[in-house]
Amino acid sequence: MRPVIGIGMVGYAFMGRTHSQAWRSVDAFFDLPFKPAMVAVAGRSAEATAQAAEKLGWAHAETDWKRLLERDDVQIVDICTPGDSHAEIAIAALAAGKHVLCEKPLANTVAEAEAMAAAAKEAAARGVRSMVAFNYRRVPAVALARRFVEEGRLGEIRHVRAQYLQDWIVDPEFPLVWRLQKDKAGSGALGDIGAHIIDTAEFITGQRLTGVSAMTETFVKERPLAVSSAGLSAGGGAGTGPVTVDDAALFIGRLSGGALASFEATRFATGHKNALRIEVNGSLGSLSFDFEAMNELWFHDHTIGSAEHGFRRVQVTEPDHPYAGAWWPPGHGLGYEHTFVHETKDFLEAIAAGTDPVPSFEDGLRVQRVLAAVEQSAAEGSRFTTVEDS
Amino acid sequence: MRPVIGIGMVGYAFMGRTHSQAWRSVDAFFDLPFKPAMVAVAGRSAEATAQAAEKLGWAHAETDWKRLLERDDVQIVDICTPGDSHAEIAIAALAAGKHVLCEKPLANTVAEAEAMAAAAKEAAARGVRSMVAFNYRRVPAVALARRFVEEGRLGEIRHVRAQYLQDWIVDPEFPLVWRLQKDKAGSGALGDIGAHIIDTAEFITGQRLTGVSAMTETFVKERPLAVSSAGLSAGGGAGTGPVTVDDAALFIGRLSGGALASFEATRFATGHKNALRIEVNGSLGSLSFDFEAMNELWFHDHTIGSAEHGFRRVQVTEPDHPYAGAWWPPGHGLGYEHTFVHETKDFLEAIAAGTDPVPSFEDGLRVQRVLAAVEQSAAEGSRFTTVEDS
């Protein structure tokens, strides 16, 4: 019999639903060292939290996340709240000896992220593990992209172009939800989705952004105050309020291996819903990915004869592809939530193996430092700004 | 508190895993009239069935499917076995007052399917429901295609071209698994995947195939006997044995509304993994779908100005798309198993509403009659063969 490992989750909105589905599913598809138990979910409202527990399959509901830290049947704390609460919860949970899985971005400021990374380092010395939830690393196609780069299939990398394109606030009547408020969200498109493409680009290339030149813009500067509702609300009322985060962020930069990179994160790319796109060009080949077709990786092998050159559409659903063998036969694609299943699987395996899972809080801090460099460059006439060494 | 409804599943191989994930997930995403309980799974081997129960999340394991019929805590029997056992299990379950969800094809012969449809009709009079699991109807994009046709967006339908292309037995060394044996599988590509495109074409168009002209072929006539293993094995040993089913089936036909249709089902379409493709052309517009990009429906609206004509790639992930609103934000795609979640949801709702779910056993019989007409035409020099009226 495998040991049971208990999970306590904080927050039950969009991310909480996603993580719940991961914890619920992972054991049926992977051979895990632990049997995961969905012990308790924590939220502020007793009634709403109880409803969420029933709906999402958690055995208990708590109205204070600190209660999770006190429970002996909880070994993992899974943080699915907005970024302004990450540091407090994560540091306390690690101090209480709980392994921590924390949603991204790791924090709203570099200072918070530094404190979290320090706490994670100290906890790791005690065998307590932590991981930041950059789930897109666990798209099979993205993991395969990483494998191709690691195997040298791309040669020397010259270009990365990454975009994260959404359009959900194109309508100026869309309300002033928490994600549009700097005190809650830290930043706008930059931290919410720009963080993902920074992490994905560094993950696939195995290189680091050394400096950036950036611009940001807020296209719609005032929005209607939102009526409170789960997950999105600004705690509003009537009238309008100022949007205090960026709607879009563009930046170009250099990677540690000599490549040039361009990034764009926006919520105003009309017609694009969740287009996390990344292309990598190397001296021997190229890769292209778009999350809107998440089961595909496009690969160009430049070492074969030019009469056969061409980007090929690899359906990343074969048994010898990352994660894919655990699921369905070839050609039977996966969906968004599977990335979270893979995340929980890797996290559990690292805990069992006594190794530090990736991406670590240190990796989350890295991304935070890039975000800070972007904001600084944008504030200083786009001048090239070195990313602080982590 | 909602009433609990207990499920008993027969078979735990590929289809059993898929259905299990559906039963496990459906309650977290849809507002259901019942709380589904995964009561028991039945299989022949005590040890393997117990392992499957633990892995897939079933509370009990039974070594005889008849035990499920005796259990008071089971109200639904979910049949995930090969086609040769469907009739016996389904008829007995319906007689025992259990609602039945049965994998496709409904049966291996028209006679069995007729008996099942008769049993289903009789059971329906007693309030006992049945449904055949043509899961591809529940791909959001396919359901949207049906909606567009129903709304008249395509006008008069002139053409359907449907293909189901796989390549998993291209290698002549692939063993003689049960799906390649007529006594187990009924037919080859025809019944396994051809059945899906027949149902999908009739579902989307709302029309029926009235007659067909067909050819079938077995490209590799002898294969190595398989070593026994779960789900695939032929009970073999050493040596080779004859492939007794079709490797590919092609047919053209006419639909009740006057359209021409072509169909192709093959396991020798090298490079295609699970390409269930269907295109529909009408006087006012057209649709195109490929399961390998299952979150997309391509739609051409011919009523707008020709300067703007063009197939558009609709990402079927919007709140106003079928099923999609229950899941993730736009652009966050679903995967293969979600079609089964939708199936169980619709089945539970129909049971609660006291209505007959679709596709019914009668619909399954329809498809069986088309399959029979295809085989008859192929055997008689491809002559046009009328599909028997159901």
Added chain:
Amino acid sequence: MRPVIGIGMVGYAFMGRTHSQAWRSVDAFFDLPFKPAMVAVAGRSAEATAQAAEKLGWAHAETDWKRLLERDDVQIVDICTPGDSHAEIAIAALAAGKHVLCEKPLANTVAEAEAMAAAAKEAAARGVRSMVAFNYRRVPAVALARRFVEEGRLGEIRHVRAQYLQDWIVDPEFPLVWRLQKDKAGSGALGDIGAHIIDTAEFITGQRLTGVSAMTETFVKERPLAVSSAGLSAGGGAGTGPVTVDDAALFIGRLSGGALASFEATRFATGHKNALRIEVNGSLGSLSFDFEAMNELWFHDHTIGSAEHGFRRVQVTEPDHPYAGAWWPPGHGLGYEHTFVHETKDFLEAIAAGTDPVPSFEDGLRVQRVLAAVEQSAAEGSRFTTVEDS
């Protein structure tokens, strides 16, 4: 100095414009054995033919095609008229010692085609060459497809699926032009565009269709009579008249090498403008082509590791691709008329080399026999009909 070779063209409508552009351009891009001279164009109306000569760049205008045969400065007769006049013109031209390039389909009946093939054979013995203008063989991507098959890259061919999809007569108010009249056009979609996919399928595979099972349909049975106008008119007036050709033809068949094939030619595939599509699946790889993206060939190589499997989009614009090196740098695509340039180039080279160009009139007769078998099968309840041996 190269010798001059004089061209005389019959007909100056759509095909005449296309061929004129080919004769005008070919010498600037290819190293030809002759310098082609656009000597004369023949048509019935003196005024219209003179205008066409001026517009299309022909030195002289003739009002009787027989005058071209009498001219000493004409060595090639290029036939761009409707199919009902091909036999008479071609046979007379060959008898007069003129090389003949004849538009497809070769003729409107098998009998005419047989007479033409016989005349071509007799002429070839005298060093007089003939060629039927299946221009799609000269799309670089199609020629590359043929090369891949010849080189064995696809292995044993199992499947061909070919479609030629247009939508230009979806509107029932579209008039009764000559292409919709059996006496002028021979057949409808079948002979006009079906002929192309038959030739393309046989060309790429190097195999012959041995038999077919077919259906045809005329969706719109009466159309407005057309007011006379160049190229399309029915010699009409007011009122409506019967459409006497097929709107669509579907057939399945067998190739001499054992492959199954399906074909569809239709002018009612709403949203498709000129989609000549063909896919070929073999034991070692697959190919896919769509003329609407004519500079691309999709190739799947099944001999590499499955982790890298996938159809690749080969841009057929490289120097080592057929024809492409004569034009522009890689990635600078060609258009429709370039296929005709390649045709004239190959024709001139064959004349100079004293070899018989392909596709020959015999090849044109072949296609005619397949068309006849399709019509016969459609008339006889779709029964499998052997293609008469040529």
Added chain:
Amino acid sequence: MRPVIGIGMVGYAFMGRTHSQAWRSVDAFFDLPFKPAMVAVAGRSAEATAQAAEKLGWAHAETDWKRLLERDDVQIVDICTPGDSHAEIAIAALAAGKHVLCEKPLANTVAEAEAMAAAAKEAAARGVRSMVAFNYRRVPAVALARRFVEEGRLGEIRHVRAQYLQDWIVDPEFPLVWRLQKDKAGSGALGDIGAHIIDTAEFITGQRLTGVSAMTETFVKERPLAVSSAGLSAGGGAGTGPVTVDDAALFIGRLSGGALASFEATRFATGHKNALRIEVNGSLGSLSFDFEAMNELWFHDHTIGSAEHGFRRVQVTEPDHPYAGAWWPPGHGLGYEHTFVHETKDFLEAIAAGTDPVPSFEDGLRVQRVLAAVEQSAAEGSRFTTVEDS
């Protein structure tokens, strides 16, 4: 009878071949105010120029471009030489009363471009016309994109992302051709292909780049000296020499209407041959174009119901599309050289109408100023650099 207008062309390499095909073809497809006559081509080598004249269809060959200015039968001078000679030839030709069509980039420096624009302005007052050959404006799909923006279909433009991706110098053994030498080419990818995406972005949006932040890079710093050959040679010999231009240029910027834009021009995007790509996102819709599929424009209309949202693939081959009606039926695509045919057609029409054709030398100067701002920003730590007002 229409008046004849005589053309004299300078240079006969890649661009000269392209322009020759345009002058040869334009009269057969468009109703022109003049009958164009290909009078003379000028080059330095008597023998090579004579060969080019024969091959490309020019009546005379001149070994000094100044001779073209003296010819009475030449009314248009078409400049197809490298950028370092544009200013001298164009200014002299305009002074001689010849209309001038000049390849892009207009010049190698802002100072030269200013002198040319001044000369053009002065000439225009005398009825002498000039035009810079940004041919991609004349891709039908690009012209349609412009039309959609003009008609307000995109609403307020928020984003432009433009890339021009090639890979022809990825191999470090590719020789040091003139395009890699600053004194001949002015700059590298920036001026050669970056110029095109700047012009295309400003053309489609109708807005101007107001400032940029940039990076450039030369990945391969030494290359083998080239053996002299037409069009590419560096006048070399043995050994290697320094690459003195950029291999790649990235920049982000702001448009006069408030949009953010990103640009990337590179010759190291392995697998991309001639991918001029541009996407435009507006409040009401979006557009996407890739020259590698030049007959397609992807259009998203955000004003229709979200259930039908999606980028549609408009085949820009309809009679009501820009330029397309003059060619072939719908679905019969055009190729690279057609853009030059359209260019000559528009140029001739403007001359006849007595209006100034676009893009003007002033437009060419504009692009030159953007290029200068890019180089300045790249040299000054990527700081935001205002584009000098023209």
